[in-house]
Amino acid sequence: xxxxxxxxxxxxxxxxxxxxxxxxxxxxxxxxxxxxxxxxxxxxxxxxxxxxxxxxxxxxxxxxxxxxxxxxxxxxxxxxxxxxxxxxxxxxxxxxxxxxxxxxxxxxxxxxxxxxxxxxxxxxxxxxxxxxxxxxxxxxxxxxxxxxxxxx
Amino acid sequence: xxxxxxxxxxxxxxxxxxxxxxxxxxxxxxxxxxxxxxxxxxxxxxxxxxxxxxxxxxxxxxxxxxxxxxxxxxxxxxxxxxxxxxxxxxxxxxxxxxxxxxxxxxxxxxxxxxxxxxxxxxxxxxxxxxxxxxxxxxxxxxxxxxxxxxxxxxxxxxxxxxxxxxxxxxxxxxxxxxxxxxxxxxxxxxxxxxxxxxxxxxxxxxxxxxxxxxxxxxxxxxxxxxxxxxxxxxxxxxxxxxxxxxxxxxxxxxxxxxxxxxxxxxxxxxxxxxxxxxxxxxxxxxxxxxxxxxxxxxxxxxxxxxxxxxxxxxxxxxxxxxxxxxxxxxxxxxxxxxxxxxxxxxxxxxxxxxxxxxxxxxxxxxxxxxxxxxxxxxxxxxxxxxxxxxxxxxxxxxxxxxxxxxxxxxxxxxxxxxxxxxxxxxxxxxx
Numbered sequence: 188x189x190x191x192x193x194x195x196x197x198x199x200x201x202x203x204x205x206x207x208x209x210x211x212x213x214x215x216x217x218x219x220x221x222x223x224x225x226x227x228x229x230x231x232x233x234x235x236x237x238x239x240x241x242x243x244x245x246x247x248x249x250x251x252x253x254x255x256x257x258x259x260x261x262x263x264x265x266x267x268x269x270x271x272x273x274x275x276x277x278x279x280x281x282x283x284x285x286x287x288x289x290x291x292x293x294x295x296x297x298x299x300x301x302x303x304x305x306x307x308x309x310x311x312x313x314x315x316x317x318x319x320x321x322x323x324x325x326x327x328x329x330x331x332x333x334x335x336x337x338x339x
Numbered sequence: 340x341x342x343x344x345x346x347x348x349x350x351x352x353x354x355x356x357x358x359x360x361x362x363x364x365x366x367x368x369x370x371x372x373x374x375x376x377x378x379x380x381x382x383x384x385x386x387x388x389x390x391x392x393x394x395x396x397x398x399x400x401x402x403x404x405x406x407x408x409x410x411x412x413x414x415x416x417x418x419x420x421x422x423x424x425x426x427x428x429x430x431x432x433x434x435x436x437x438x439x440x441x442x443x444x445x446x447x448x449x450x451x452x453x454x455x456x457x458x459x460x461x462x463x464x465x466x467x468x469x470x471x472x473x474x475x476x477x478x479x480x481x482x483x484x485x486x487x488x489x490x491x492x493x494x495x496x497x498x499x500x501x502x503x504x505x506x507x508x509x510x511x512x513x514x515x516x517x518x519x520x521x522x523x524x525x526x527x528x529x530x531x532x533x534x535x536x537x538x539x540x541x542x543x544x545x546x547x548x549x550x551x552x553x554x555x556x557x558x559x560x561x562x563x564x565x566x567x568x569x570x571x572x573x574x575x576x577x578x579x580x581x582x583x584x585x586x587x588x589x590x591x592x593x594x595x596x597x598x599x600x601x602x603x604x605x606x607x608x609x610x611x612x613x614x615x616x617x618x619x620x621x622x623x624x625x626x627x628x629x630x631x632x633x634x635x636x637x638x639x640x641x642x643x644x645x646x647x648x649x650x651x652x653x654x655x656x657x658x659x660x661x662x663x664x665x666x667x668x669x670x671x672x673x674x675x676x677x678x679x680x681x682x683x684x685x686x687x688x689x690x691x692x693x694x695x696x697x698x699x700x701x702x703x704x705x706x707x708x709x710x711x712x713x714x715x716x717x718x719x720x721x722x723x724x725x726x727x728x729x730x731x732x733x734x735x736x737x738x739x740x741x742x743x744x745x746x747x748x749x750x751x752x753x754x755x756x757x758x759x760x761x762x763x764x765x766x767x768x769x770x
Contacts, residue, residue, distance in 0.1 A: 253605070279561070289674035289688050289695065289717055290542060290762065291587040292644065292651055294556075294563055295600065295607040295628040298584050302605035321562035322584060322602075326540060 233276060234337050241265040241335075246304060248331040250285050253299040255307060263304060266335050267311030274317060277338040280305045282322045285331045290324060296331070297322030304333040366408035367494050370436035370461075371398050372416035374454075375423060375443050382446050389452065389479050390444040396483030397440060397490070400501045400527070405726070405745055407494055410436055423457060428464045437461055440490050444479075451475055456486035458493040467493040480529060488768060491724075498680070498723040500526055504766040505729065506544035506553055507741060509533065510759035521555055521568070526765065528755055534568055535575075543587065543762045547594040550766035552614065554578070554588035554597055565599050567614060578612060579619065587630045590614065591638050591658075598622070598632035598641060609643055611658070622660035633677045633685075634658065635702070642666075642676040642685050642702070653687060655702060666704030675718055678702070679725040680767065684746075686719035686728050697730045699746065710744055711751060720765045729754065729763045 227235055238244050244266075246259035255263070270278060282301030284293025301320035309315045374390030376383050391414065398409045418426065423441045431439045442456040455471040470489050474482050481502060488499030509522040521544045524531040535541050539559035546553050553568045565578040565585045579585055584602040591598070591611075598611045601619070607628045612619035623629040625647040632643040642655050653667035653676050667673040671691035678685055684699045694714025700707040715733035722729065722743075732742045732751070739761040741754040754763075 287690065287695070289631075289644075289651075289690060291600070291630045292628060292646075292674050294542075294584075294586050295602070295630050298602045298607065299605045299628065302602070306605070319562075320584075320602075324542075324563075326542070 230337060230339055233273065237266070237269050237273075237335075237337055240269050244336070245332050245334040248300055248333070250287075250331060251296075252331075253296060253303055255303055259304075260307065263307045263335075264311055267308050267313050270308065270313045270317065271311075274314060276317070278313075278318050279336045279338050280308075280318060280320045280333055281336055282320065282333045283327060283329060283331055284322070284325045286325050286328065288325055293326075294322050294324035297324045300331065300333045304335065308335075366404075366406055367438055368408050368410060368436045369401060369438040369440060369490060369494070370410045370431040370434060371401075371412045371440045372418060373412055373414055374441075375418055375420055376445060377420040377443060378446050386444045386446055386452070390442070393442070393444065393454065393479050393483040393486065396480055397487045400484060400487035400499075401490065404491060405747060405749075407438075407491055410434060423455065424466075426459060428459070428461050432461050438467070438490065438494055440486060442486060444482075447473065452479075452482075454479075454482040454486070456489050458490045480525075484525075484527075495724075497725065498768050500722045500724050500727070500765075500768075502526075502769050503723050504546060504550040504769060505741075505754075505763060506546050506555075506766075507756070507760045507763040508541060508544065509756070510739060510761060521553065522756070522760070523553070523570075524756075531757065534573075543764075545589050545764050546766040547590045547614075548592055548767040549594065550769050551594065552590070554590065554599075554614075556586045556588070565597070567597075578614075585610075587632065589631075589633050591634045592636050593638060596638075598634065600630040600632070609641070609660075620660075622656065622658075623663065625663075631675050635678050636680050636682045640678075640702075642678055644674045644676060651690070653685065653700075653704070666702070667700070667707075668704060669700075669707050677719055677721055679721045680723055681725035683725065686721060688717040688719065697728060697744070699728075710746070710748065711742075715739075716742075718762055720763050722765055723767045729765050731761045731763060 242265050243262050246262050280301040282297035284296040305318050305320045373394045376386035378386045394412045398412050401407045401409045423443050426441050439459040445453040451473050453473050457469045458467045460467050468489050484501035487501040491499035503526045505526050506523050509520045511518050518537040519541050520537045521534040521541050539557050542556040544553050544555040556563045557566045562584050563586045565588045567578055568575045585599050588597050588599040596611050597614050600607050601610050607630055609623045609629045609632045610619040610621050627646045629645045632641045639658055641658055644651055645654050651672040651674050652665050653673045654663055654665050656663040671689050673687050673689055675688045676685050685702055686699050688695050689698055695717045696709050696713040697711045697716045697719045698709035716730055718731040720729045727743055727745050729743045731739055733739045738759045741760045741763045742751040744751040
């Protein structure tokens with residue numbers, strides 16, 4: 188019974204997160220298997236294609252740093268390549284701060300990371316109007332990063 | 340009042356004396372006989388019953404403080420209505436008290452109650468303070484908090500924390516899906532309620548000085564934005580007309596302005612806007628992160644954090660943005676500064692390899708002292724008395740909770756809340 192309750196709570200939690208942020212919806216297992224891509228439609232198919240062709244939706248930062256690494260620039264250049272071919276897609280870059288930071292500084296650092304990634308995509312030819320930036324500060328677990336999310 | 344210190348040990352109340360730390364000044368002993376009533380008959384008995392509840396609440400309020408030590412109220416110490424303003428000082432002096440609270444509860448024609456409180460200096464045999472107010476028939480707890488504050492202020496000169504409110508972010512569930520709601524309660528934990536529904540992530544509730552309004556950060560628009568919540572009307576609105584990322588709000592001491600930080604491109608700067616609305620005024624322009632502004636109690640200066648020098652440090656500037664200079668030099672990173680209501684201290688979170696701890700320093704950066712042991716303490720908020728700090732402390736399992744610590748260095752105490760909690764804020768005395 189307790190297990191069922193926990194499961195229910197987790198489900199509700201996941202549903203709430205999706206309702207709040209469509210961009211954060213996790214890719215299903217099929218999204219990672221190219222042979223099943225035909226089953227995906229609309230934005231889910233675009234997301235899967237974007238992730239596969241860009242070599243990653245997320246770029247990572249060193250602790251305390253907002254500078255883009257060489258690997259991050261490579262990934263963003265590939266993302267820009269794809270986004271230029273899909274000007275109809277609305278994109279949001281979500282930045283994340285460091286877990287050990289204070290709350291508001293982490294928000295600002297996450298916003299800076301998102302903005303660095305956004306500015307690099309613009310530099311690589313993606314129309315600025317297609318891109319917006321946001322931050323989750325340290326409110327979601329994981330490494331300091333900026334994730335490129337296809338919203339719709 | 341020129342405070343006379345009396346050693347508790349001399350008073351023969353051993354258990355209370357045992358609670359005293361060596362080297363600390365002893366508390367002022369105060370007598371609180373049960374409140375009386377001018378009413379007669381069965382109504383008089385009802386009022387005496389209310390008075391007894393108020394009396395016990397005053398005792399419980401004052402017992403929480405380090406500076407005032409109440410004698411246990413005794414129902415046999417009944418006195419008549421005229422004695423409220425003419426108490427028998429010698430009786431209470433003989434019991435070792437230095438101060439005395441008397442008062443009454445009176446039924447009014449309109450169904451409400453009038454409560455009067457009087458505070459006396461027993462050594463000098465004179466009145467220190469008095470206050471009377473009308474309350475709803477069930478608001479005796481607030482009446483008691485007002486009396487407690489009257490006594491505490493008369494004895495210590497500092498505002499009491501009894502009639503104040505605490506706001507925080509209530510957290511339930513785990514991981515990304517955990518629900519966060521703005522919660523508000525009286526400082527003694529009563530009247531706990533939620534202000535937001537939990538459908539959007541919320542952070543950093545900040546109460547206006549008299550808890551008439553609350554500013555907080557909502558992610559309802561998919562990115563952080565400062566919202567204002569009016570506690571009288573329950574109206575909620577965005578502070579800014581645009582969708583710029585804004586966060587770290589803090590009211591000015593008069594409640595008319597809100598300082599906050601806003602992103603423009605990759606730059607976080609500090610702005611101030613009228614809480615009633617209007618265009619924000621930009622106060623900082625350094626590249627990098629300027630955030631967490633907090634006003635001095637006279638409103639003339641603002642302490643904030645900035646990483647303009649390469650690492651996150653504390654700076655002070657005039658409220659118009661001029662005269663910016665760094666005040667923290669102790670090593671490590673400094674964030675979330677908050678100016679104390681008496682103007683004497685700035686509380687902060689210091690971040691280092693060994694985690695986050697809460698400390699205080701003078702507004703010129705001297706006399707730095709770390710108060711808590713970490714490893715995950717942050718987000719200090721001052722009590723109205725400037726003698727205690729409320730902060731967020733993560734437990735071993737990662738669940739955040741609230742704790743309070745006195746500046747005298749005693750052990751922090753956990754604050755009881757229904758679930759997890761973070762980002763506490765503590766209001767000034769409510770009108």
